[in-house]
Amino acid sequence: MEDSTYKMLYDAPIGKMIIISNGESIIEIDHVNHDEPVTNNPDDLCQLATKQLDEYFAGKRTSFDLSLKPQGTDFQLKAWTALTTIPYGETISYGEQAKRMDNPKAVRAVGGANGKNPFSIVVPCHRVIGANGTLTGYTGGISRKEWLLDFERSVVGKGESSE
Incomplete structure (x- = not known):
């Protein structure tokens, strides 16, 4: 190689x-x-x-099919894998992500791992929000996180209205 x-x-x-x-x-x-x-x-x-x-x-793809090679700790890899289970256009809290990883007390560690996610958008850390619904922590900036969430919700909304 x-x-x-x-x-x-x-x-x-x-x-x-x-x-x-x-x-x-x-x-x-x-x-x-x-x-x-x-x-x-x-x-x-x-x-x-x-x-x-x-x-x-373009609103035509809701998941990605790429060969990814993440490099991180076992915990980070588990956190990033959990991110891929969040449906397009939906959000979960950091606490929910920690629960999905069978480690409900690791909320802060989950946030730290998400901050080191090497695959913006493709591994959707932008879909994780604060427990009270606020937009927090996105290395691309909160304005980008808000844009991505609004965009995904608008695409999902268009899909529902055409049924």
């Missing part, structure tokens, strides 16, 4: 994102919160992620 990294900037409706592949799996999809020079050298995996993100932002 080559030790190559492929990168691509993606212009999302909520700002620039970076997609990084190791040639075999996607290793990161994240918001770019500052000007950082990126040399675009995408591979087929970066292109596939871009295609799926385009479909997501």
Whole structure:
């Protein structure tokens, strides 16, 4: 296996994102919160992620089918797996996520793990909110979290109205 990294900037409706592949799996999809020079050298995996993100932002994709290679602690991996069970357009609290992980007292640790999620949008940490319903903790910024939740709810609403 080559030790190559492929990168691509993606212009999302909520700002620039970076997609990084190791040639075999996607290793990161994240918001770019500052000007950082990126040399675009995408591979087929970066292109596939871009295609799926385009479909997501067009309201045509509610889940992703990408080869992801997350790197984290066992707890983080379990937290990120739990995120993938949250239905599109819905939210849960950090406490609910901890319960789903069979560790109901780990609410703060869950928040910390979510903050290190390497796959923004694809592994939907934006769907986790505070126990009182407030939007809290999103590395892409609360305004992006709010936009994503509103967007998903609007897509779900359109689907329901056409039945």
